[in-house]
Amino acid sequence: MKLTILGGGGFRVPLVYGALLGDHAEGRVTRVVLHDLDAGRLSAVTRVLAEQAAGVADAPEVSATTDLDEALTGADFVFSAIRVGGLEGRANDEKVALDEGVLGQETVGAGGIAYGLRTVPVAEDIARRVARVAPDAWVINFTNPAGLVTEAMSRHLGDRVIGICDSPVGLGRRIARVLGANPGEAWIDYVGLNHLGWVRGLRVNGRDELPRLLADPDLLGSFEEGKLFGTDWLQSLGAIPNEYLHYYYFNREAVRAYSEAEKTRGAFLRDQQAGFYDEMKRPDADALTAWDRTRAEREATYMAEARETAGAGERDADDLSGGYEKVALALMRAIARDERTTLILNVQNRGTLSVLDSEAVIEVPCLVDANGAHPVTVDPLPDHASGLVCSVKAVEREVLAAADSGSRTTAVKAFALHPLVDSVNVARRLVDGYTSVHPGLAYLK
Structure with missing residues (x-):
């Protein structure tokens, strides 16, 4: 194969x-x-x-x-x-x-x-x-x-x-771990868009164990998302958000942390990986050792600004091992060998979330077999989550429309409609700024 x-x-x-x-x-x-x-x-x-x-x-x-x-x-x-x-x-x-x-x-x-x-x-x-x-x-x-x-x-x-994406996998694994459950045997009720989803339940042998977690502040505060979001906020939500929702719920703090950082995440990775690829130009370099060393540093500093803002401390050792490659392998096995399994994937909605149309790609548990991935029917999202999902999906659709048409005006609309961009004038300046530094955006007219 x-x-x-x-x-x-x-x-x-x-x-x-x-x-x-x-x-x-x-x-x-x-x-x-x-x-x-x-x-x-x-x-x-x-x-x-x-x-x-x-x-x-x-x-x-x-x-x-x-x-x-x-x-x-x-x-x-x-x-x-x-x-x-x-x-x-x-x-x-x-x-x-x-x-x-x-x-x-x-x-x-x-x-x-x-x-x-x-x-x-x-x-x-x-x-x-x-x-x-x-x-x-x-x-x-x-x-x-x-x-x-x-x-x-x-x-x-x-x-x-x-x-x-490895984010939902890691989140489900962390929740199962603190509840003393086997992640491979737990059903994770997760739904949303990529980097914009919530765990609303974790069932083991038919019993939802998430209420037990939400009711125990010590347990709730013992893992990454509890530290990032705070136990009071998670109890208010009645769900565990994907870590990327920290940028929405604590946006002002996140922007300040990024602004005050010595380097942004992108600049850090650019310089760090440039060092790795430069080292690989030496014929005598130990390639695997250099890669392992660079990867460990990369994983340890993942979402560092968000964790610093929340006072979450260092990442747990169990969260430094990646995960997307395991999802990819499980997906290929399920399709190629008809080894039926359940994975959280990004697929077309097909009526799964009633607030979105059939072609909208969502992130949701799917049953996977030789015929592909089939989204599992889920309960409706609460209003606060539905509003955010619909708003961000509308932005994605404007991005697709701008890419299709090459319309600068539509690109401005995409920026202006995003919940984290607070002004149409800011949106216009963002398009000006991005087109000035990205040759790949020269198509916008």
Whole structure:
């Protein structure tokens, strides 16, 4: 079975390959093709993968190419993890937003809109290419903003594109852990959009254990989200939000923390990863050791500004191991082998959330089998959550419309309608700022 990884020179690709190395069952991935526009990054990551595979007799064969059609042809699965504009683009997303006093996080608010505007045209081109040269392939999208990009690709691929994210997985795992439950045996009632969802229940043997957690302040305050949001606020909500909702519920504090930070997250990762790729230019460099060291630092500093604002302290060791690669592997296994399972995924709504139309991509538990991912019917969201979901989905639709039309006016509308952008004039200046630093937005007229 052939897996093509788009963004194959990306820093987190070894996580995916590491998961594949642990799969020895019949029907597993036997060939991995890395595709990237940067041959130097491809070479660096290929070296890491070679060291990972040392001593593994049945390790999937790895090849690399800068030719997209070559990479896609014959693929059974396509894993999309591209970053249009690179980490320099992410750093610029943050700076332009902070200069206007609004959040520039890569998937939330102004930064997420800017990232989406330059990514959607590229993602749609990829989707059209997949439909043409690999029509039977399943696309697993991890490219951010994951929900928006998955919806853009679904307009060309339908249900054959499925978005994944490790945030709901990590949240469910943490809740199960503090409740003393096995995460693999718990049903997690989670619903929303990517980076905008809530756990409303965690059932073990048919019993919802979440009320027990919400009623115990000590237990509730013992894990990441309890520290981020505070026990009183979680008890008020009656649910556990995705960690990214911290940027909505504590926006003023988040903007201040980003503004006061020595470096934004994007700038930190840009510089840190540049050091890794520079080190890989040395033939004698220990590739896997260098990658492991860089990854550990990356994971430990994840959402550092938000945790500092909340006084949440360091991340727990159990939360430093990633997770999206395990979701990707479980998804591929379920489809390729008809190993039926339940995963929280980004898929078309199909009537699951009544407040959104059928084609809207949402993040929700899905039953997965050989025919793909099927969203599970969920209870309606409370009004406060429905309002936020509908508002952000409306913004995503304006981003798609701007990408389709090349309309600068529509792009301004997308920024202005977002809950975290507080002025139409700010929205206009954001579009001016982003188009001045991003060549990928030159299409906006």
